[in-house]
Amino acid sequence: MFGKIFTWEFLAGKRLYMVFLLYFLMLFSSGLFENETAVVETISQGIHGIENFSPGNLINMFQLPSDLWWFSFPIISAYCVYMFSHEYDKGILRTYFLSCARKSTIFTAKLLAIFAGIFISFVASLLIAYPLADPTMFLANPLEVYVNLPRSFLTYASMLYVMIGLSVLSAAAFKKPLYAFATPLAIVYTLNTTHVDVIADYIPPASFQNLGGPIGLYTTEQFLRRFSTVWPAAVASTIFLVVAYIIFTKRDIG
């Protein structure tokens, strides 16, 4: 039953077109490649130094996480509203699903469908963009080209997770789809443009500006240090998801 609900949530209606829109924008924003240089080995005055850079690290897409945030947040918010909105959800199919599955199962299926829709589009766009930067090297050794991918993936996965929390909570809490869509946008964009000290550092996309610039040449230590600024937002998002789950399982379907 879970599979059936998941398939329906993922493929039914016009939801898939929102995934396509996200995929287009991700691929659209991945086209700017920067030239880059890294010293990998030096021998001078008897001192031998080696840096841990592979050739694939040099291929840098100049994709600012904050830019990605600005265009994908409205789409993800709309996607969550389609999934969780009270108005869109009280149809006959929801009643049918509820007759044979628990609310928690439906909530999990919906959430997984959102994750799948977002991450498939975004992994697909990265898998296409990286080899185009150096087709010769890609033909010789694809693994070398994709060496950047895990770090990029973690960065954007965390960002999308933070977006999902607020959007799902809003979609579950508000009855009217318009309010559910507009509220998270108003909150995030207002907080980011007003630059409230202290808070603004932890509100995305301000917290993601620390991750800005090409990702390829970061060592793992640098990456983790920058990444640590994102944790407060990720914790907040988890709390939002838990609250959304409680609202979703307690409410009447009307």
Place this chain on the structure above:
Amino acid sequence: MFGGRRALRILWFSGIILTITGLAIASWSLQPSGAGTEISVGVSNRKYEPGETSYRRVLTYFLDNTTVTITAALDPLMSYNFSIMKISGNWNYSRSGAGHEVFSFRPPERGVYEYVEVLHASETASRDQSGTLLWTVETRGIKQTYLLPSVIFLIIPGLTLTIILIITGAAKHVW
């Protein structure tokens, strides 16, 4: 779940995916190329004792259209060896000399290159030697690189598929 319309649905979404992939990649040609001239000092201008050798291996990423000019500004008793190769490619260039020289080369395509610089101060020198390799790199992406392939292999087949399904009326069953 889709009944007899499953094949139609797959065709319809294949057409759409091909088209939007093509459009996204073709749009890269409208974006700024993202790189220009840059000047960098290759090796720090320090003193080398007689007989001393300095070695540097560097990875670098160049875009489509690149010209590199290197100025060797070395004391007369210092020599250099320089070689650059395309990683996984079949292009390389090497040069050696001494003293003051200028040379330039053009890497053939975009990609990752590896170069090695070796500076050596002659054993016969009576005092410490100094010198450096100065780099001038001009690298730009050719904006049209992805335009033609994405139109031919993605946009045209994708649009053809989509339009055929719309004209035959099959699209309204899967839209």
